[in-house]
Every structure is written in C-alpha cells, then in structure tokens.
Amino acid sequence: MKRAAALIGALLVSANPVLAQEPKPDSPAPDAPKPEAPRSDAERLRDLERQVEEQQRKIDALRKDEKPAPPPGAKEAKPGEDEDKLSLGYDEGFVLKGRLNGAAYEIRPVARVQLDYRAFPHAALNDAFPHTVPQDEFLMRRAAVGFIGKFDVFAFDLEADTVRPTTILPVVNFWLEWRAYKEVRLRFGHYKVPWDLEDSQTSDNYLDMVERPMVVGSNACVAPDFRPGVEVWGSISTGLFQYWLSCTNQSDSNAVPSGDPLTSVRFETNVSGFGLGIGGIWDNKSGIQNSFPGMTPGQYQFFAPVSVRGWTQRYVADACFYQGPFFARAEIVYASQERWRVLADHSNGTGLVTQGAVFTAGFLFWGPKRGPSRSPLAAPFKDWELFNLDIEKKKNARNVGAEIVFRAEWVRIDDTHGGRQGQGAVAARPSTAANADKVKGNDCKAVEVGLNLFPIENVRFMFNYVHLRIGDQSRAERPHQRFADELLFRAQLEF
Secondary structure, three states: OOOHHHHHOOOOOOHHHHHHHHHOOOOOOOOOOOOOOOOHHHHHHHHHHHHHHHHHHHEEEEEEEEOOOOOOOOOOOOOOOOOOOOEEEOOEEEEEEEOOOEEOOOOOOOOEEEEEEEEEOOOOOOOOHHOOOOOEEEEEEEEEEEEEEEEEEEEEEEEEEEOOOOOOOEEEEOHHHOOOEEOOOEEEEEEEEEOOOOOOOHHHHHHOOOOOOOOOOOOOOOOOOOOEEEEEEEEEEEEEEEEEEEEEEOEEEEEOOOOOOEEEEEEEEOOOOOEEEEEEEEEEEEEEOOOOOOOOOOOOOOOOOOEEEEEEEEEEEEEEEEEEEEEEEEEEEEEEEOOOOOOOOOOOOEEEEEEEEEEEEEEEEEEOOOOOOOOOOOOOOOOOOOOOOOOOOOOOOOEEEEEEEEEEEEEEEOOOOOOOOEOOOOOOOEEEEOOOOOOOOOOEEEEEEEEEEEEEOOOOEEEEEEEEOOHHHHHHHHHHHEEEEEEEEEEEEEE
C-alpha cells in the first residue's frame, strides 16, 4: 500500500511541467485581445442617453436652418471655419449676403434719379403778382443713393439726396431699427413722419401721379415729410392691424424751434386687398412760423403762407383697394393752425383751416401676367398682354406694364369763422399779408389724367395732364382767368 501511494506521487510530480506549458482547451491564446468586462445596465443606459441627446441637437439645428452644434468635448472650430460663404446675387435688386460671428447680414445698394419737365401752356404775366408766374422748366426732382440692409435683428437705411433742399445734411431715410419682433419695432434717426397713405406709406419711387395730392404735398402742404426723431411701430396678424407712434422735431433741422415735439400716430388695417387708415399729428409752435402753403401739381403757388403760432392739428382718413389690374385710393384731410399773437399789435389773428380730399383710380391695361419678380435684364414688352385680368397692380412696389390713372382732388385754405373782425375801431378786411387779421383764403380744384409706362421693373415714364380751377382769379396762373392747364413729365430709374 505504501509502495502504491509513492508511485502515484512520483507520477504527479513528473506531470506538472507539462501541464504548466500546455494551455487549457477553453483559455484564449497569449496574443489574443482580452474580452471586455461585462457592462452594467447603468453604463448602457448612459450611452443611449448620450446618443439621444446628440440626435436631438441635430434635429433642432435642422429646424433652425443652422449648422449642428459640436458635441460636448469636441474640438472648437477656428474663427471663420464654420461661417457661411459670402454671396452676391439678385433678389428684387442686387444683394450681398453672409454671416458674421454666427449672425446673418444683408446689404443692398439703392439709388434713384427722377428727371422732370413741367409745362404751363396758358400761363401769362400776372401784373398783380409778377413773381408768381410759372415757368416751363426741366429739373432733377430727386437724386438719391445709399444702402439698406439688416444685421441679425437690426435693420438700417442710409440714403442721401443731392438735390434735396435742407438745412442739415441732404439725407432722406437715414435710420437704424430694432426689429426682433414684428409686433414691436423701434426706429431711431431721420425718416418720413408716419401719418397718411399718400405720403408716409407710399414711396416716391411708386407714385401713381408725378406729384402727390395737393392737400398732402409732402412738406409742401399738410404732410410733414422727413424729420429726425424716434418711432415705435408694429404689425399684428400679418397686416390685419398696424400702428405707428412717432415723436420728431417740428422742422427738418438740428435746431429745435420749440420745446414741444411733433407727435404723430397712425392706425391701419389691410384685408384681401382692401385697406383703411386714420392718422393724427399735433405740435405746438412757440415761435412765429409759416402756415401751410397752397401748391398745384405743377408746384405753382396759389396761396402764400401766413404767420401762425400755437397749436397745429392735422387729421386724415384714407382707404385703398387693389384687385388684379385695378386699384383705387382716397383721402380726406383736415388741419387747423392757431395764429396766437401774430398781428402787428401782438394780438391774435383769426385761425387758419386747411382741408381737402382726393380720389385716385387706375387700370394696368397692358403687361405680363402675375408671377415672380422679373430680372432687370428681362426684355421690355416680353410676354405682355392687353386687358388680361391676370395682370396685377402691386401696391407701393415695382410694376411692369402700362397703366392709365385718373385723379380728382380739391384743397382749400382759409380762416375760421367767428374769429377777430378787426383791431381797435377798424373793421378787418381779408388780406394776403402774412400778419393779416383776416386771411384772404384760396382754393384749387384739379382733374388729372395720367399715362404710366414701366418697360422693366426699374424704369418708368410718366405723363400727366392737369386741368385746374383756382378760386381767386387774381392769384391764378393767368390773370383774370381761373382755369389753367399743366403738363407734367417724368423719367425715372431706380434700383
């Protein structure tokens, strides 16, 4: 028994080296990769959550039309590596687009030139008012150049007009605007005072007639035109309701004639081509200033300004309708001006009232069917059709085609009833003097026919025939004759 146990022990000792050298059947080779340790459920859950977060970032970036943000821990791109490339193209005008520090920007050059000719076929020397004789003339009505654009939530319009008469820089639109929300926008700078349809809401690039209505006048009568100031405006439900609130200087200069600003407000609604608007302007003139003048469409003055001081109030109601090739617009205007202590004895003069109305209608009878904007290089008269109801007259925008326009308007400037009737024991008589106790008013009625040709979007030719009746024949274009005619022409290039 002892001999058997010794033999078994000797055999085990001799087998140990062999067992140590030969691998076990189920063990990996020495150079094989080691298998990963089993992962816990928590680790697998964290990996899945990271993948879900990465996919969500890509989805959000696609919705915002932006490049996806790099994943956490990724190497940051160098400045300029991830920016959109600068591009130059044409989209209703030449435009330069790009991105700067992740913010999109856009710059557009703009320019316009208007060459006019005015003719007064029946004008003759007026012995009573020789300085008022209208003269046939060629003139450059406007010549502006500048840039418009936007950067992120800001927009700007910087334009200068070399022929604009002004006491400061010859600028027109020169403003900066914050427009993060369409419901509330803030504008600061030099802009057209918001008030009425024909002046503040219609660019002079897209007028229906050569000049605006007589009672509006764009700083030649009731409308105040461009002023430096600040404006808040906005739109709700895509034009269903729009509003403007503005405070500006009373005059277009750096010198403030009064501590009171010119405050204006306008409300407007547009539904299916139909629009309604109302507006008001209030300012208190502390020093003696000129009243509104009276000017015909050919810019002949039939009422010279008189002295005013105190409150000036202006009110307007307007309407418009655009449907296919047809359009119609109308305005009614009322304004009153106080004449506080403007007489020679420093007493009050009779107040002044300016009122008027205008109706304009037109028909785009020849042109291409409605569609996308045409290139400025498109051939004139290409694909034009006569009397097609698919032709579209665009509101305050470029048009292509030929149209006929009709306008009837009226304006009257006169003193209010019940005012002062004289100084001391001397009865007042109506006078045209600037410091008259009772103002000798005047009125003008006009019927106009216009023919407009837009061979391409950027070019227009306009012809107006104007027939006038001036109330006071002594201040008419021809002495002893209330009636007069005016011929107005315009050639315009803008982009």
